[in-house]
Amino acid sequence: MIKQLIAAIEPLGYPIFLQGSLNDNEAYPESFFTYWNFQANDTKAFDNDASICEWGYWLYFYSSNPALVETEILRAKELLKKAGFEVWGKGEDIKSDVISHTGRMITAYFYENY
Numbered sequence: 001m002i003k004q005l006i007a008a009i010e011p012l013g014y015p016i017f018l019q020g021s022l023n024d025n026e027a028y029p030e031s032f033f034t035y036w037n038f039q040a041n042d043t044k045a046f047d048n049d050a051s052i053c054e055w056g057y058w059l060y061f062y063s064s065n066p067a068l069v070e071t072e073i074l075r076a077k078e079l080l081k082k083a084g085f086e087v088w089g090k091g092e093d094i095k096s097d098v099i100s101h102t103g104r105m106i107t108a109y110f111y112e113n114y
Helices: 002-012 066-082
Strands: 016-018 031-043 052-063 092-094 102-113
Touching (some): 002 031, 002 052, 002 102, 066 102
Antiparallel strands (some): 031 052
């Protein structure tokens, strides 16, 4: 599912990283996405066999441009919805590890049929 998540937001043209994988000794890109897979639960069981996996992702957008933080996470939301993900709300502010960047995140779900 990570490939589908990345493919959905790649058209926005920003680098995409696994959350926490950036090197502390290198400068952050001006703007970028990170993601974290926080769940992959089997659901809809029948006869002790799951039929759906519920994937959950946190998608983060960081930028040195605060205006982009507001707009790009919403553009990502629309692309994810077109790719079959469920995304609710307009996101929330998140803390950045560097003073030069601010961030915003959304939560996205994908239901994979087995």
